[in-house]
Amino acid sequence: MSPTSQAEAALLASVPSGLFIGGEWVDAAGGRTFDVRDPSTNAVVKTIADAGPEDGIRALDAAVAAQEAWAATAPRTRSDLLRRAFDLVRERAEDLALLMTLEMGKPLTEARGEVTYGGEFLRWFSEEAVRINGRYGLNPEGTGRMVVSQRPVGPSFFITPWNFPLAMATRKIAPALAAGCTVVIKPAELTPLTTLLFASILQEAGLPAGVVNVITTTASGDVSAPIIADPRLRKLSFTGSTPVGRKLIAQAAEGVLRVSMELGGNAPFVVFEDADLDEAVDGAMAAKFRNIGQACTAANRFIVHADIAEAFAARVTERVAAMRVGRGTEDGVQIGPLIDDRAVAKASDLVADAVARGARVLTGGEAIEGEGTFFAPTVVSDVAPGSAILQEEIFGPVLAISTFETEEEAVRLANDTEYGLVSYVFTQDLARGHRMIDHLETGMMGLNVGVLSNAAAPFGGVKQSGVGREGGLEGIHEYLSTKYTLIPVG
Incomplete structure (x- = not known):
């Protein structure tokens, strides 16, 4: 031993x-x-x-x-x-x-x-x-x-x-x-x-x-x-x-x-044409691959402006392809196993469906043979509308990229889900950032950041991502009931 x-x-x-x-x-x-x-x-x-x-x-x-x-x-x-x-x-x-x-x-x-x-x-x-x-x-x-x-x-x-x-x-x-x-x-x-x-x-x-x-x-x-x-x-x-x-x-x-x-969540990660690309790629790696992609806050749909989609895909693919996979106790490991065989099968099915609809696998895309429940960190580009990977929560190390042309289209695509937990937006236009705060139907939003959870902040979603909030000033009120008493003046 x-x-x-x-x-x-x-x-x-x-x-x-x-x-x-x-x-x-x-x-x-x-x-x-x-x-x-x-x-x-x-x-x-x-x-x-x-x-x-x-x-x-x-x-x-x-x-x-x-x-x-x-x-x-x-x-x-x-x-x-x-x-x-x-x-x-x-x-x-x-x-x-x-x-x-x-x-x-x-x-x-x-x-x-x-x-x-x-x-x-x-x-x-x-x-x-x-x-x-x-x-x-x-x-x-x-x-x-x-x-x-x-x-x-x-x-x-x-x-x-x-x-x-x-x-x-x-x-x-x-x-x-x-x-x-x-x-x-x-x-x-x-x-x-x-x-x-x-x-x-x-x-x-x-x-x-x-x-x-x-x-x-x-x-x-x-x-x-x-x-x-x-x-x-x-x-x-x-x-x-x-x-x-x-x-x-x-x-x-x-x-x-x-x-x-x-x-559940189906978090959109929106990258506008004016985004700092290095910042966006760093944010993407954090938002997607934290906890091997097994997080309700994980970015699920990467909605990238058509003008920079190719450059964004190339940069994230280089980073993802270099990720080390292995047992979590080993030095330098970035991607551990998925939780069980069902999670591996789901990731495999979602990638296969996307490819059948015309998507391209830029790296990874399959389960890793051998001991344990490992799935290769994956980037899939050119994901077509209607693909299951855009509708279902992936819960695995798969980064799926689709494109948009206008801000209105980005908002429509981001909101096109029953879920509303978290969204991520990368832009250097402050006014646009504020518009996205107003228009994205999520309980939380990261503006030019890929990780936003904090004990001091209210965590929770809208639509079918849930009710109530955990953390922040709001968190304790989930466990309190309000009582009103009237005392006459006399």
Whole structure:
């Protein structure tokens, strides 16, 4: 066993394998377990508890039992706990990064970046916990004084995706705890280990029993449905695909639950003829290939002015062709494996459809033979209207280029989707940039930048990319309800 594999083995041994319910690590009912695998090798990295519906209700029982005391906990106490968790995440940064790389495959450099990004939600909401406020004043008639206050929504259920195992947990848990809400979280079956390690960090930070509960399972629908249907639950937050989000919203409607939904994306990356080409190429590489293209914010459609499309394609192709593919723990690797065989098949099908409609593959374009689920970083140009690659979220390292002639055409093409999460625009014309802010139908936009996520900014989309916002000043209000009280003047 090499030193690297010894380090991996020691880390994996330190990760809890049970469910975290009521402040204790427990087995699933019936002792059920499942294997977590490394997508770069398909090797089993750890076997953990496989929760059933009864375990989900046990977790909700614990959250409900802890709700009243946690809501009554002083804001400063909640703040201090989140700050301790932030400090511990920084101390355990290398462990968290390596664990993410082992369970989902992203290059270690990117995993370290996620630890920094994910940790910032703990720091940001530790500061917001003590700034929850209301207002007080005389009503217009002068007959009473109005008191407007904010209260925790209550027990919350989180369903998180596999692609950002730490950040998706902290982005939901931190504002909930800051607001005074207790939590049940169900991480993705493919990447549950990071959430389990993070729960142990919260425990070390002094988290009271039952405030956060973690259930890992291979039966997501069976476990989630009874929790969502339980009248004691008050909030549901989900990050994932739009089809699943629609089903969850329908389930939540029965109990009139507060919902936050961060769903699919089909991000346009618009490059105007006056763009700084070097800047645009750098932005394209960041917006497309971060996390191996497996991000809801990944640029999906590169809409490039016809006058510069050839030069843009040549420059990105040179950069993409030079990218190193391999296991994320290896030095210099920029592209790790896709999450599973289905992701590889989807990327292959989208490229094949585009080529059948006349597109040209400039580099890559196919799965890489051998161990693991790797797909070659790819550039496809001359993508025709109607191609599936322009309609579906790619979730892989495939950069697809189409062209436009006028600003009006660029706007029409960018908005020609049911999704509206994020857009990217490159232009040196400030007035045009402001017009694009006004006209692009997305909840977020990067103007001459390829990465825009920040804990201090509201993250979320419009149309079928979801409802609600995570992060920023807006994020904590997803976990607060407004109460108005009238006190007569007398």
